[in-house]
Amino acid sequence: MANKVFDFSASEDDRKPGKAAALQEEIRTYTTFRQDSEKADAEHPLLILENAEGLRHHTSGSFEIPQKRTAFHFMANGAPAQTDISKIDERFEDLIRWLGDNRINVRLSGKMTDQGYCVYKIREVDSGGETKLSAEDGFLQYAIARLLATKTPAQEPDEDADEIEGDEMKLTSLQSITDFLNVAGRSLPPHILKWARRNLAVARSTEIGPDERRHAQRALSIMLNIQWKDTTFGSIDPVEARRILDEELYGMEKVKQRIIETIIQINRTHTLPAYGLLLVGPAGTGKSQVAYAVARILKLPWTSLDMSSIHDSDQLTGTSRVYANAKPGSIMESFYVAGESNMVFIINELDKADSKTASGNPADALLTLLDNLGYTDNYMECTIPTGGVYPIATANDKSRISEPLMTRFAVIDIPDYTRDEKKTIFSKFSLPKVLKRMGMRPEECVVTEEGAYAVVDRFASMPGVRDLEQAAEHLAANALYRIETQKIAGVVYEAEDVKRLIES
Secondary structure, three states: OOOEEEEOOOOOHHHOOOOHHHHHHHOOEEEEEOOOOOOOEOOEOOEEEOOOOOOOOEEEEEEOOOOOOOEEEEEEOOEEEEEEEEEEEHHHHHHHHHHHHOOOOEEEEEEEOOOOEEEEEEEEOOOOOOOOOOEOHHHHHHHHHHHHOEOOOOOOEOOOOOOOOOOOOOOOOHHHHHHHHHHHHHHOOHHHHHHHHHHHHHHHOOOOOHHHHHHHHHHHHHHHOOEOOOOOOOOOOHHHHHHHHHHHOOOOHHHHHHHHHHHHHHHHHOOOOOOEEEEEOOOOOOHHHHHHHHHHHHOOOEEEEEHHHOOOOHHHHOOOOOOOOOOOOHHHHHHHHHOEOOEEEEEEOHHHOOOOOOOOOHHHHHHHHHOOOOEEEOOOOEEEOOOOEEEEEEEOOHHHOOHHHHOOEEEEEOOOOOHHHHHHHHHHHHHHHHHHHOOOOHHHEEEOHHHHHHHHHHOOOOOOOHHHHHHHHHHHHHHHHHHHHHOOOOEEEOHHHHHHHHHO
């Protein structure tokens, strides 16, 4: 894309006699460039200053007052110096202008190149108590992180911007919310930016009630602390995905095959499939573990929603702000907890939602989320993009799930494990996991093959493998006790030892 030139030309009032010469001094021009890099360095700078004597690797100063907007003032060899911005990543125009408008003292980190002084880091420095930043340097780093995650102005952010400085900050005060919209509003989807400006006007108004202002501020804090990401996904290595699945899950070949098929589909379309997964089977068979493995493969955060605790659709969709005790629904809260618009959304016990309410099954409120057409929360009063949400639901009895919900999922039945499979899971997964958690070496607690079968047979009537991990913890704790009290190197458990210990 061709670079464009910004010319801060004079207003009608400024075209009066006597001002022309001053404007020629003050008004600057510079070119902008566009890049999609989510990390700044000398090759991908935030902006480029013209080379000037006195610029060092770290240079402190301030950007110019609003009339200039393009100059940077600093001290060189004890004397005031100035240089102009020659190029700027257009994502950061508003930020630099805001820093100049508020005369914020900053420290630039950069590198001299043939193009000029390439700035790749901006930090706030002590402004003598006159700082205008909402949260000092934390706010600045938060804003830079969000802008770096933005592909182009007024579009959704890129999908990989984790582990960036300032990411832990939360926008809560009206000042920080206002500053963020001024500095990094372009990192929001256009309709959310429009919504945010409207709600900010409500939150700041003195002509409406305090409850309405409080609700508007709370909704803004929730919405702006979510990183709204692009729903285009990069390619995923199927071999690495299979390795993760084999590491996390034992057996479940049908499930693994379906996930690998999903990976191949994502690699072809660069978008998530139209359908999520519904895993149906007895408790303790590893259904939730599947969802965690998928999140790891997709490199997405995950949140979970327990449908057994949902008895009213308002719990999912939120309540209207006309009520003093209004609040957002569980789905919106899940976005806030994830901190991103792209996530794996685990819906536990989909068949446990209460269907005996006057308004029908509250689980049906999930339909708009599952259709990827955008979700509306009654409290937020804004359409939430859902194209980056991958739902994975679990259930014990699919006959209790409504037909409309069933059609939104690819259904996979997960049978209980066989005796041999449970023995392998105990020996290769459950026991090593417990020993690692307790800081024990494998040789300190050894369970023979017959001992492992004894554990499995003890819980033969129980579905799933959760009881196996509890048994492993019982054995490991007993071994640790004997090692410490009897001063022995380790304990070996035969079948009879297992029966005697677990039955006691």
